Amino acid sequence: MTLPLSHCCRSAALWLVAAAPALAQPAKPARPADYPIQAVSFTRVKLADNFWLPRLKTNTEVTIPASFQRCEATNRVKNFEMAAARTGKFATIFPFDDTDIYKTLEGAAYSLQLYPDEKLDQYMDALIAKVAAAQEPDGYLYTARTIDPAHPHDWAGPERWVKERELSHELYNAGHLYEAAVAHYEATGKKTLLTIALKNADLVCSVFGPGKRAVAPGHEIVEMGLVKLYRVTGKPEYLRTARFFLEQRGQHSGYDAKSPDPWRNGSYWQDHQPVVAQKEAVGHAVRAEYLYSAMADVAALTGDQRMLAAVDSIWQNMVGKKLYVTGGTGAVPGGERFGGNYELPNATAYNETCAAVANVYWNQRMFLLHGEAKYIDVLEKVLYNGLISGVGLDGKSFFYSNALQIKNSASFPQTEPQRAGWFDCSCCPTNLARLFPALPGYVYAQRGRDVYANLFISGTTDLTVDKQAVRVTQQHNYPWDGQLKFTVSPATATEFNLLLRLPGWARGEALPSDLYRFADAPAAPAIGIRVNGQPVRYAMRNGYAVLARKWRKNDVVELVLPMDVRQVLANPRVVDNQGKVALQRGPLVYCAEWKDNNGKASNLLVPAATAFTARYQPAELNGIVQLTATVPAVQVDAGSNSISTARQTLTAIPYYAWANRGPGEMTVWFPARILDVDLVTRPALQAEQKK
Template sequence: MDKKAFNRPIDICRAKIADPFWGVAQETVRREVIPYLWEALNDRIPNAPPSFCVHNFRAAARMLERSKTQEFVWPSYSFKGFRALPQDPDSPDPDKHYGFAFQDSDFFKWVEAASYALANHPDRELESKLEEAVDIVCAAQHESGYLNTYYIVNGIDGAFTYLKDNHELYCLGHLIESAIALYQSTGKDKLLKTACRYAAFVLQRFGPEEGKCRGYPGHEELELALAKLYEATGKREYLELGRFFIDQRGTPPNFFLLEDRQRAEKNGEHYPPDDVSRYAYYQAHKPVREQTEAVGHAVRAAYLYAGMADISRLTLDENLFAACGRLWDDIVQKKLYITGGIGSTAVGETFSFPYDLPNDTAYSETCAAIALAIFARRMLQICPKSEYADVMELALYNTVLAGMALDGKSFFYVNPLEVVPQACGADARLEHVKPIRQKWFGCACCPPNIARTVSSIAAYAFTENENTLFVHLYIGSQITKRVGNKELQLNLESEFPWRGSATVRIKAASPVRCTLAFRVPGWCKNYTVTLPDGIERFEQNGYVYVVGTWKDGDQIKLDFPMEIHMRTANPHVREDYGLAAITRGPLCYCMEQADNSKNLHCYRLDAERVGDAIEKSVEIGGRHMVLLELPGYKQEITPGGSLYINYTKPQEKPVGLKLIPYFAWANRGEGEMRVWLRV
């Protein structure tokens, strides 16, 4: 590992997004999504499932307050473990916890999203809501430092007794991330102190020392958050705790097996024979350095791999980084949807076997695509290779954005690649697939996750080390790069994702010598980079490095022509055999009933004439975008007729197949959608 090559995300306050595409998305999040989520977390959205997030924090705070003024005995904890109280009580009991055990994390993700939004755009009303949110969280912290509403309300004697499934450590991870975001955006440290108190509580109870718990998170996320906390505070004990969780995971004797056995014995239940393979769902079936295949719950897996990458970078652990590389290769070579989604099956929201990528039953959770982008960004920090940024771009521009309606008022949890609305309602195998976005979910991890990701998009687009600024995504921005005691200001103007042109204009009070590295997208074969005189360039790992002394007024012009590509899948992908998908630049395209008609399976793309495609400017949901019209054919279907007939050549008529960007589907009402087309 080359420590000199390591880079870090640019400070969110030194990269202001000013982009006609992502800037609109960020404004939608700031003006629509964040206020909407706040109302949802407070259970004030009509006809939407209640969240109970704020309710649960207030219930925990009331219980803690009573325990100060009177003798109070914590309710006994049922060792049956996870129990979600009714999701929709008509009159919620103010002293009860409702919803899932991990509900706190949704609130923390909202705080993180709001913090990033505040860094991008001062907003006194939002700042006031953030202050209220912080007070709500801090009031629910136990005097010991412990902070989890499920156990504070239901019985703190059960804390850390069901690590596999009850998510306390996962929630701590999101608390840490939100606290750091708030501190970096505003300088306010009240929530950061709260997070550090909880982290200190965990430090006292977990570790390799005698008498401490040797468990680890059932739902990973804390590992990467502890790496962040170490970098934010400089306290190495946080890094060591993160490394402990990574090193301990899956090692014999398997902690989750012991935990399950203990629970079964206490409850008088039969426990099946020892078999650690069942813990592949949690990526705990073997030590992480021995894992070569991405398995189990896709979100957990990608969060784990991101944490592994962080720990490997911060501890210079080459073996751990090599494991990250093997797992990365398994995902992108065998388990990645063309839309940047991962996790193909609804059974456990998991990875399936290699090349199993069904389209209509696809799960492809929005959070999983976000987790993949997080993993990719971590890999870029260690080794800036364009392949990592290519996948990050694919996930962000397609599945992540598809998870949110263009108006920011509804969301997808699941992101299929083929939809027939009638089937969604009639086929139990498609119960998880929704033909239109939903206002909210009982398990609402995705909406606030989208909000925090879009609000922090600069951290994905740009990273830096002491002398180099890396441009991974071409997003219009105003960036300040510090080199020694000097500053270089870069105004990046971009036409992505509709055109492949970008211009960088330099502002500097005095000449500054440094390196700028620009990614060459994998979808572009012929590109041009125009530089000022005296600037040197070289290419490495899919990046163009330009080196020299930059002066005020210098310009860099980049052009990455966006050609239309007809893509086919590896023949091992049975579901896509004989089919093709259309991509243009970073975007995957799809057919939608709104532009064509019903029975999209009867359309056929003319593979020989893809080069005759017509690009049209259209408006969907108030947003400008490029529609593609490609030559093809359609077989007409007549009502009735025999179920089976002797083969005759289908009667087809020439038609134009109209395709829109995948992220924009389902913004014009309910209808069919299809990514993979007959050819």
């Protein structure tokens, strides 16, 4: 979420009395439908993983404290204090700056489940009290107006909600408040933030709806937040209002449908068509993926088949034509938006970190709808590549955008060459702060007697299957090693199905579409499964190995995945990648960076027959498997005015780890052979020649 054009009721006392019983014992509403599969809650999964747990610990010890500190230093907290006093001048740049506090509170709440911290808990209580004090009596919460209603932020408009479609972000702020409130309530059992959120949601529901005010929210997420509040309280108004907001899209008469400009035709906001008529991922990528997540939520909870068909079609378009090999989305910097089909440039790739977060949310929901491994395959690609590339290994430096190529040339267009500690629009750092500690909730899912193991992350979960307690423990060194071990321990012998995801990449499928493929897909990938040391036969269902048996205490399942280095080819319609290959090992996409390759990366070739060696390097970049191979490298001899190739060692590192050792060249896609040479005169040289 960034700049929309260039970048980025009853009294409080009565309400609390009425709401208190529902909060004490959250209702279990009778719903006409729901996700057929349910994720196992983050509160029931304890991680002990060599790859992810250090990242979550860094998020707790560095990212979240740094985020709170920066919210204080940049006056985001001061905005709430002034709103409580009803005096002062809005002290930050954007009216959505309130959400950086909400997202950090959400991340901190999840984090308390991993690492209980009394001091952090007390700080959060104090901060939530400031949020409560800033809320107006009827539930309205938006510091950009409340501080000085006579002189609100320029984007806010003279009255509440009047600029919600384009600029104000009033409902966007509300959505992040709701998400934070539910996380805080689930993690701590406290109702303080939830009470604030419900009071605001009641106001929103009283203002918007049939026969009342109508708008398609300019930056989606309020829809997702309302669904979460519905799940906690069972209050049908929240679900109805979420659906109402979705159905307002494509109803605005002020757009020019014939204009190719995404702001003039409404596609920038996904407001160009009714949602049930949309078939293609368009517009601002973060807004879009929050919208598609909400569409999945509402389709699941209402049984709306037209909405389900639409979100299915949009997903197919994104995965088949608009997804980077690293899982990034949003190719076009102008508007941070999806481009046309197969428009996937490398040097100018925008790939906002927030879009990676939103893509995780969306794919998780698509899996819960359909139970197909392909959605988790995409989610895993995003997690291990385009998402964690957004934060440095130090936990306090970030990428807003995530390019696939950086070249040292003043004439070469590119996005950010190095990470920054904070941004004027700091949605990405705070989005990461909330996603990381929520990761335990993505590992397992359940549908009756089907238990899905989706992500390969060491740790323990406690489930209930047919009223029997079952513990599942993972122990392995993924993603570096493909030897996976699961220990299944029911309290008493219990029949159920353990579904192990067999990743598409392990089955010879680079992506569940023809957008990317492996250059040398083997006829029979080496996947093996043993139970208690014995090879077993298994049925395949939607990309899962189904192990159906009566499980007994300490049954051991071993899954072996091939970890060969694979060359990836793009669909020929991706112009930037014609004649090029990318490198993948397991779920990880690799890149070459200047630091390891004689100061350059743009001169390296990877012919089809190149053989790579994979070696774990514990001292490099917090421990990585490094790839090396001998390849041709283009050499320019300025003295003799000649170009040649020479053999040298190519060293590749996981894409997520680049830019942790200073700025310089980087590339994900390598030419397989020389087809042409572009002679580019640098601007400085051009100026010199004109003298």
